[in-house]
Amino acid sequence: MEKEQLFLPYKVLKEGGRGEIVEKKSRFIATLTPVESEEEAAAFVEEMKKKYWDARHNCSAFVLGERAQITRCSDDGEPGGTAGKPMLEVLLSSEIRNVAAVVTRYFGGTLLGTGGLVRAYTQALQAGLAASRIVTMRYGVRLMLVTDYNGIGKIQYLLSQRNLAIDSSEYTDIVRLILTVPYEEKEEVCKELIESTSGKVKIEELEKFYFVSG
Incomplete structure (x- = not known):
């Protein structure tokens, strides 16, 4: 007998999006794309690092599988738990799967503190999601x-x-x-x-x- 949990709906990106916020002169640019494998996600992160090579940080998170079987995140030099983890939590709480996200930060000269960083990375990724096209898979x-x-x-x-x-x-x-x-x-x-x-x-x-x- 099939397990009911296999049949839960989930969301994916029809089209990736890009969102940006500014916090105390630091620019946070979120870019999202659909991915089907860890290799695709890693390649996307590297692509964003090359595109924004002059940025201070390119933090990332991705979720793979209908039940989020594979998740990864990176703070890319930000204080531990202030960037990648809150980004991953945004993706998981949105029930979006097979997605990779990078939030690029151009440092504005003012330290935000751990709480400020968590809020900024969270809000930037939410802005990126708002600019994406999302569909439900049943x-x-x-x-x-x-x-x-x-x-x-x-x-x-x-x-x-x-x-x-x-x-x-x-x-x-x-x-x-x-x-x-x-x-x-x-x-x-x-x-x-x-x-x-x-x-x-x-x-x-x-x-x-x-x-x-x-």
């Missing part, structure tokens, strides 16, 4: 429906009532539809499809996977 099931022409109207009506889109369709001597259903709705949808067509629909489960919701 666990779902791809189903194939086979019915006759008498049942298709009822099926289309039911699917429209549930806001379920048809991925593809094939009309021959029978009607074959492919659609994606959120995992937690599968049993109820299948029951309604069978009842609405008086059992004149065959339902086959093709695969389970995460899909973009909304």
